[in-house]
Amino acid sequence: MIPIIEMKNLCKWYNQVMAVNDVTLNLYTGITGLLGPNGAGKTTLIRLIVGLLKPDRGEIKVFGEHIWNNYTLNHRIGYCPDHDAFYEGMTGFQFIVNLAMLNGFTRSEAEDRALDVLRTVNMLDNKDKRIGAYSKGMKQRIKLAQTLLHDPDLILLDEPLSSMDPLGRHDTIELIRQLEQEGKSVIVSSHILHEVEAMTDNIILINNGRILAEGDVHEIRELIDRHPHNVYVNCDKPRLLASILVGYDDVVSTNISKEDSALIVETTKPDEFYSRLPAIILENDIKVENLYSPDDNLQAVFKYLIG
Amino acid sequence: MPIHDQSYRHWEGELKSHYLRWWVITYEGLKVILRRKLFIILILTPAIIQFFVFGGLIYGFNTFGAMANLNQMTPDFFFRFCFQQTFFILLICVFGGSGLIANDMKSNALQLYFSKPLTRSDYIIGKIAIIMIMLECITAVPCLLLFIEYAVLSQDLTFLRENYWLIGSIIAYSLVLNLPITFLTLALSSVTKNYRYSAIILVAIILGSAVVSGLLKVIFRSSWTNFVMYWYNIGIIGRGLFGMKDEFSEWQWSLVIMLVLSIICFWIMYRKIKGVEIVK
Numbered sequence: 001m002i003p004i005i006e007m008k009n010l011c012k013w014y015n016q017v018m019a020v021n022d023v024t025l026n027l028y029t030g031i032t033g034l035l036g037p038n039g040a041g042k043t044t045l046i047r048l049i050v051g052l053l054k055p056d057r058g059e060i061k062v063f064g065e066h067i068w069n070n071y072t073l074n075h076r077i078g079y080c081p082d083h084d085a086f087y088e089g090m091t092g093f094q095f096i097v098n099l100a101m102l103n104g105f106t107r108s109e110a111e112d113r114a115l116d117v118l119r120t121v122n123m124l125d126n127k128d129k130r131i132g133a134y135s136k137g138m139k140q141r142i143k144l145a146q147t148l149l150h151d152p153d154l155i156l157l158d159e160p161l162s163s164m165d166p167l168g169r170h171d172t173i174e175l176i177r178q179l180e181q182e183g184k185s186v187i188v189s190s191h192i193l194h195e196v197e198a199m200t201d202n203i204i205l206i207n208n209g210r211i212l213a214e215g216d217v218h219e220i221r222e223l224i225d226r227h228p229h230n231v232y233v234n235c236d237k238p239r240l241l242a243s244i245l246v247g248y249d250d251v252v253s254t255n256i257s258k259e260d261s262a263l264i265v266e267t268t269k270p271d272e273f274y275s276r277l278p279a280i281i282l283e284n285d286i287k288v289e290n291l292y293s294p295d296d297n298l299q300a301v302f303k304y305l306i307g
Numbered sequence: 308m309p310i311h312d313q314s315y316r317h318w319e320g321e322l323k324s325h326y327l328r329w330w331v332i333t334y335e336g337l338k339v340i341l342r343r344k345l346f347i348i349l350i351l352t353p354a355i356i357q358f359f360v361f362g363g364l365i366y367g368f369n370t371f372g373a374m375a376n377l378n379q380m381t382p383d384f385f386f387r388f389c390f391q392q393t394f395f396i397l398l399i400c401v402f403g404g405s406g407l408i409a410n411d412m413k414s415n416a417l418q419l420y421f422s423k424p425l426t427r428s429d430y431i432i433g434k435i436a437i438i439m440i441m442l443e444c445i446t447a448v449p450c451l452l453l454f455i456e457y458a459v460l461s462q463d464l465t466f467l468r469e470n471y472w473l474i475g476s477i478i479a480y481s482l483v484l485n486l487p488i489t490f491l492t493l494a495l496s497s498v499t500k501n502y503r504y505s506a507i508i509l510v511a512i513i514l515g516s517a518v519v520s521g522l523l524k525v526i527f528r529s530s531w532t533n534f535v536m537y538w539y540n541i542g543i544i545g546r547g548l549f550g551m552k553d554e555f556s557e558w559q560w561s562l563v564i565m566l567v568l569s570i571i572c573f574w575i576m577y578r579k580i581k582g583v584e585i586v587k
Binding site: 047050051052053071072074075077078079081083084085086087088098099101102103104105109113116120146148149150151175178179182 | 314315316317318320322328331332335410414415416418419420421422423424425426581582583
């Protein structure tokens with residue numbers, strides 16, 4: 001299979017800060033999740049792919065051509081930035097039409113196409129409102145709409161779900177899946193694992209500008225599962241629950257948090273732990289207020305991977 | 308009830324070629340500026356009124372000139388018209404040009420622009436064209452119309468035969484009047500995200516250059532200190548281009564100064580305009 005993006009020893013630094021550090025990576029068609037904590041280098045990597053930044057070292061090719069100073073490739077690339085990039089006084093429709101004209105549409109074509117993409121992101125009803133009056137989620141949808149204007153082959157979405165309400169997230173995830181079915185290649189960055197998991201199995205983990213892992217999200221999950229998980233249980237009888245749980249082989253340790261008296265359970269088999277817990281709670285009449293695992297957040301994944 | 312297809316739609320048409328992409332930037336920029344009524348009423352309209360005043364003078368020369376011995380129209384007349392527009396040129400740059408790049412930078416629009424098939428050169432040409440079109444509309448265009456008016460009102464072709472070169476002078480001088488200040492305006496607009504700052508600095512440079520020149524003159528007692536003054540240089544280049552070299556013979560030096568200023572401004576602009584701002 002021919003890669004759509006080839007990166008070879010790619011480096012980008014801002015003064016002393018290495019934003020992208022010796023990245024060698026090939027990306028293929030389909031949806032790829034670019035996963036990393038804030039400041040990991042996701043945005044810089046995306047900007048390098050779009051051609052907004054020049055690599056300091058190494059090379060990057062998109063569709064087999066060098067992207068830097070190759071504006072003709074932008075006909076095939078759609079970019080949705082993470083930060084807002086609007087004239088707040090314009091209406092959503094005007095904004096989209098203007099950007100469509102930069103893509104080479106005539107005015108009438110731009111207006112037709114703008115209606116198409118606004119319909120796709122469910123913003124048709126709000127197209128004539130000033131962007132300044134939009135909610136954050138609406139602004140996100142408008143950014144998404146301008147990305148799709150010229151029907152690009154490669155779509156780069158930098159944190160597209162941030163600031164969206166649950167319905168907006170659902171719609172956007174569905175749209176991204178649909179784009180893949182339409183033959184588009186989509187790269188989505190996020191710092192939230194379950195967001196990316198909802199879109200694709202194919203993920204790349206990035207931290208401190210380096211690629212930590214790439215491949216199937218389930219492999220990453222397995223990798224995580226080999227390490228003990230911490231589970232926080234806020235309940236009315238933490239000591240009783242702790243005494244019961246220590247009897248199981250998979251439970252490595254139990255501690256009670258000094259801050260909120262939550263029970264912190266360390267387990268090597270989180271799935272078994274979660275399936276057994278409801279029965280224990282019911283049998284012992286324990287009232288659970290809150291149950292969460294900080295291991296689900298990405299920072300914990302990186303701690304495991306970095307060791 | 309018809310159910311519309313909400314799914315993603317492909318674009319089946321052809322997209323335009325690249326060479327006129329800068330015009331989108333220019334067109335949209337002009338639209339935004341010319342939508343401001345105060346700008347049109349307070350700046351553009353008075354600038355155009357000057358044209359009618361001078362047009363009336365030409366009519367007067369031709370109608371009553373013979374009686375008042377004023378029927379000899381000199382190149383100085385056209386130079387004066389252009390040079391009197393400098394006040395409005397500055398106003399247009401301050402109120403119409405200062406925000407052209409600063410506002411794009413403030414709203415992060417550059418990263419979106421440059422993710423489209425638009426080059427940095429397209430963008431810069433588009434922005435230059437916004438200011439230049441407005442400035443040429445109050446300098447070269449009315450001045451050429453005045454020239455035509457005089458030629459038409461003249462009873463024979465003598466004026467045209469003797470002064471045809473003025474057409475070139477008018478066009479060249481309008482470029483000298485408009486290009487350096489356009490570059491300066493855009494360079495200042497590209498170094499700050501706040502258009503007010505760039506407007507203030509522009510005014511400070513243009514008017515401040517006269518103050519600095521005056522101070523230097525007091526200190527050094529030399530006429531060369533005049534070259535520090537922006538409008539002085541513009542003025543004597545004009546006199547040179549309109550054939551009044553006997554009065555000011557150093558117009559070539561002023562031309563070099565304006566050329567250097569324009570190159571520096573263009574260089575600043577080119578370096579500052581990037582898809583992504585890198586904070587150092």
